[in-house]
Amino acid sequence: MGTQEHLQRRRFLRLVTGVPVLGAALSFLSPLLRLLKPNDRPFEVFYNPTRRDIPLGEVTVAASLREVARPWDFKYFVFTQKYPQYTPTGLRQASVPAVVLRLPQKIRLPWDWAGQIGKPQLVGRESDIIIFSRICPHLGCIFNFVPNWQEVTAGYGGYVPPPPRRHALIACPCHLSIFDPADPQQPGRVLSGPAPRPPRTFLYEIRGEQIVATDVEPGGIA
Numbered sequence: 014m015g016t017q018e019h020l021q022r023r024r025f026l027r028l029v030t031g032v033p034v035l036g037a038a039l040s041f042l043s044p045l046l047r048l049l050k051p052n053d054r055p056f057e058v059f060y061n062p063t064r065r066d067i068p069l070g071e072v073t074v075a076a077s078l079r080e081v082a083r084p085w086d087f088k089y090f091v092f093t094q095k096y097p098q099y100t101p102t103g104l105r106q107a108s109v110p111a112v113v114l115r116l117p118q119k120i121r122l123p124w125d126w127a128g129q130i131g132k133p134q135l136v137g138r139e140s141d142i143i144i145f146s147r148i149c150p151h152l153g154c155i156f157n158f159v160p161n162w163q164e165v166t167a168g169y170g171g172y173v174p175p176p177p178r179r180h181a182l183i184a185c186p187c188h189l190s191i192f193d194p195a196d197p198q199q200p201g202r203v204l205s206g207p208a209p210r211p212p213r214t215f216l217y218e219i220r221g222e223q224i225v226a227t228d229v230e231p232g233g234i235a
């Protein structure tokens with residue numbers, strides 16, 4: 014092999030082995046750049062109901078009114094959310110565990126986001142029925158609805174709620190975030206632990222005897 018050919022070959026090899034290194038460097042830098050310059054596009058750009066590439070929920074019966082007739086009655090159910098994807102069906106399905114519960118009093122539902130998905134008539138609605146996604150807004154574990162607050166104290170890191178909050182609570186087993194589902198100002202308020210916000214809520218309709226979940230609040234986990 015001539016010297017010229019040898020040099021070309023070495024240059025080629027250096028180029029080829031450099032590609033993965035460059036790829037690794039870029040994948041490391043990308044989140045860093047996103048952290049320094051977060052995407053501040055307004056919410057509508059992500060979730061515009063006129064677009065066809067938005068997640069779509071499968072309308073699901075959460076419970077019958079009879080099943081959650083008394084204060085603190087609750088029922089778990091699973092909601093199917095479909096995300097547009099480059100797959101043979103064009104969709105990926107995700108199961109969102111959820112809990113529907115009856116509160117002891119009516120509150121203003123945290124549905125301000127309803128206006129953003131084309132349902133402004135739901136903003137400001139009051140009810141004593143609320144539906145939360147059970148995906149913890151900290152790191153995505155599935156949390157529990159705990160009817161007896163003493164069980165929260167005993168089983169979730171010793172948190173003792175102050176007297177006005179000594180009722181059923183939501184508790185995450187992973188890093189012990191505790192939420193108050195009945196806080197009148199901010200349903201799902203974080204009482205303790207690392208969760209950055211209340212759990213996401215669902216829109217629902219009452220159809221005859223049934224509570225039907227229609228949409229889950231959009232956004233990432235945290």
Ligand code: FES
Nearest residue numbers: 149151152185188
């Ligand atoms: S995932 Fe729930 S507290 Fe961390």
